[in-house]
Amino acid sequence: MSVVPTPARAAPHQPAQPRGEDTRRRILRAALDVFAQEGYEGASTRTLAQRAQVNLPAIQYYFGSKEGLHRAVIDDIAETMQERLGPARAAIEAALAGPAASRRKLVGLLCDLLDAFVVLCADQTAPGWESRALFFARAEIESKAALDTLHERVSRWLIDPCAALIARLTGLAADAEETRLRSLALLGQVTIFCNRKSRPALGWDTLDARRVDAIRRIIRAQTSAIFRLAPRRRS
Numbered sequence: 001m002s003v004v005p006t007p008a009r010a011a012p013h014q015p016a017q018p019r020g021e022d023t024r025r026r027i028l029r030a031a032l033d034v035f036a037q038e039g040y041e042g043a044s045t046r047t048l049a050q051r052a053q054v055n056l057p058a059i060q061y062y063f064g065s066k067e068g069l070h071r072a073v074i075d076d077i078a079e080t081m082q083e084r085l086g087p088a089r090a091a092i093e094a095a096l097a098g099p100a101a102s103r104r105k106l107v108g109l110l111c112d113l114l115d116a117f118v119v120l121c122a123d124q125t126a127p128g129w130e131s132r133a134l135f136f137a138r139a140e141i142e143s144k145a146a147l148d149t150l151h152e153r154v155s156r157w158l159i160d161p162c163a164a165l166i167a168r169l170t171g172l173a174a175d176a177e178e179t180r181l182r183s184l185a186l187l188g189q190v191t192i193f194c195n196r197k198s199r200p201a202l203g204w205d206t207l208d209a210r211r212v213d214a215i216r217r218i219i220r221a222q223t224s225a226i227f228r229l230a231p232r233r234r235s
Helices: 018-042 045-052 056-063 066-097 103-122 129-142 147-170 177-194 196-202 209-229
Strands: none
Touching (some): 018 066, 045 056, 045 066, 066 103, 066 129, 147 177, 177 196
């Protein structure tokens, strides 16, 4: 069993030592698996510590409590989401802030955002992919308040930029009900593939690179077709 490191006496702004950061990351990875398999209520701190190969006080040292560790897992997932979606979101903000972009450009940016979302949801090569999917399913059922942070970031990094593009393409307000409905309908094209139960209909057991590319291609084609046909409303 690992020994809990003694808190460093360095100034608060000094970066964490590599060994301490490695222990923290190991606890986070183990906690994702345990919370996914057992749920928040079913996951004991003893099980969490055993899975991470640390002693019980290590969880308190790094995260304060089981609740703190659960929140840290959600924050870690949210940071991964921001990293994956950040470039597409930045490109959208730049296009909308500059001179009027062409319709083709705006649709391309929307497709790029959906591309990034497909990879985020379907990339089974990413560490902890299956545990993240199960973690989400359990956390939604348990309705933990900590999920509010994740929902807020999903809105800021995915739904809001999607709605902003749709608003520019349709002439509707970004916060209009129809705009938000259109946004969620487009994103729903992607989330269906996060559900493992939907894959047998395709004869798929896993999502390899070829299949992910196929999903991306179909979603791009459908999205482009939608906005070729949808007229822009006059304000």
